Amino acid sequence: MAAEDLEWERSKISNQDMNLLKKLGFTKKENTLRFPSEESYPSPLMEYRVSFVDHLIRGLSPPIHEFLRGLLFVYGLQLHQLTPNSILHVSIFITLCECFLGVHPNWALWKRIFCIRRNGAHGVAYNIGGVVICVRPDVEYFDVKFPDSVQGWRKRWLYIHEESSDSVEYNIAPFDGKTKILRRRSWDAEGEKLATEALMTRIRELQNTRGKELSGIQITTYFLRIRVQPLQARKNPLWMYAGDEDVERISKDLPVKDLEKLIRRMSKLSKKDIIPTSCRVAPYSGANPLPEPLMKEFIRLGTQFVGYRDHTKKLEGELAEANKRASALATKLEQSEKARKKAEADAAAVEDLRKRLHEAENSLSENIEQQSARETEILTRLESQSRRFVRRTHQEYEVDGPEGDEL
Structure with a gap:
């Protein structure tokens, strides 16, 4: 039996996990998720892909956002090869672009901030979660305070419904648990510095404006609070968020206790640490629209290198x-x-x-x-x-x- 086969085992999704998925709104639509029965190796139906409970609670939801589809296509990866922390990186980035920069997810900016590397431990190269998204060492970015590892996430796998497109690069590759992770030149490709300098300047302002500093935890808390999944394909960008009646919301507001518990689950924050109740910088939304000059400039920059x-x-x-x-x-x-x-x-x-x-x-x-x-x-x-x-x-x-x- 191949080494990659040994990584898979029967899915162990607990009643607690099921209750959490229900509370977060994932089970509201029929056939959105399918749960494996007794199989020890994934065998999804034609329009389903393999994902994990910890991917979903970090912002993933079908149908998958165009930016994540493109990321997997350019890097030559499958969804199960990304770690939960990597998924959260993408969710935070999309929320940052749409709520605080006022642009669509910008591919050139992504390449300037992030690179990817192989993931392994004690001489073992993983296939499940075998790739980690990292902030480039020479870039100042938000310190998200990720946990060092997410316990047992590989065992909590399930199937998510993914609609196919006529264009290959817009599709998530069909599941293949034996696909080798092959390094590509795109893993280290850098973004255009001149074209993204205005966006990087804005990010530095968001980080360093005294009394209005923005953090990765605030961004994470925000998208969890508004109940819109950043990694879900949506009709409207987050800068058009319409509040409680927004059509993109997958559930009602979470109780504060559940929200705080969820934040601590995906970060290093302990029970003694205070969970931010709001962002120090007001995110763009229907109630806080983009200023006209800023909107024109950032949309120009955003569409120059969209996705x-x-x-x-x-x-x-x-x-x-x-x-x-x-x-x-x-x-x-x-x-x-x-x-x-x-x-x-x-x-x-x-x-x-x-x-x-x-x-x-x-x-x-x-x-x-x-x-x-x-x-x-x-x-x-x-x-x-x-x-x-x-x-x-x-x-x-x-x-x-x-x-x-x-x-």
């Missing part, structure tokens, strides 16, 4: 160029193969000719030797006859036709 489309188009262009080069190489290879076969045929013909020439030379040499032997024999006989003739006639006989010879 991952530019990156996808670039990848498609590179792929088309690679296909052209591959076709050209294939043509050259075919021509080379034909030339090789012709050269081999010519070489075989030359070799045959050389062999025949060698045989002819040997035959000629033998004929010459035979002719020479015959000539020698004839000369010997003539000399013998000449000696007999001299004895009889007492006259010298010259073989080469002597002058004045009467004979």
Whole structure:
């Protein structure tokens, strides 16, 4: 059995987990979630994907947000390969963009702030949760105070309904628990600094304005409080949030006790730490709309590098160029193969000719030797006859036709 198969075991979702999912509004729509029965290895239906309870409570909900779809596509990952803390990073980022920057999730800004790396422990490379999203070491970003590890999250898996799109890059890849995690150049690709400098300046202001400092915990608390899942595909961005009657809300307000318990579950905050009841900076919403000049500028910046489309188009262009080069190489290879076969045929013909020439030379040499032997024999006989003739006639006989010879 392969190592990646050993990571999966029968899902262990407790009654407490089920009550939490119900309270958070995930079971309100029929067929949104499906729970495994006795299978020890995921086998989702056609339009379902494998996810985890801890992904859902950190902002994930089907149908999945376009930005997360693009992130998985560009990085070449499956949903189950992201850790819960990585999912929370994406939720906070989308909330930051839509509620405090006033832009759609910006792919160039994401690449400037984040990179990803392999996840493992004690020499073991994970497949489930095998990738971690990290803040780049040279970037000042919100300290979210994530827990060092999330206990038992890999055992609490389930199926979420995911609608398919006609475009491949907009789809979550079908589940494959054996898919290897392969490092890509996109893992370390940096965002455009010049294009995102205005957004980074705004982030620094949000972090450092005295008395109005914004924190990662405040952002997390905010999206949990308004009951809109950042990683769910939505009709409206969060800067248009309409309050209690907003159509994107998946449940009613959580009791304060449940909200605080949830925050402590996904952070390092203890019971002694105070959970923020509001953000020090008012988020943009229907009640606090974007200022007109700021809205125009940030929407311009946001749409310049929205999501991952530019990156996808670039990848498609590179792929088309690679296909052209591959076709050209294939043509050259075919021509080379034909030339090789012709050269081999010519070489075989030359070799045959050389062999025949060698045989002819040997035959000629033998004929010459035979002719020479015959000539020698004839000369010997003539000399013998000449000696007999001299004895009889007492006259010298010259073989080469002597002058004045009467004979």
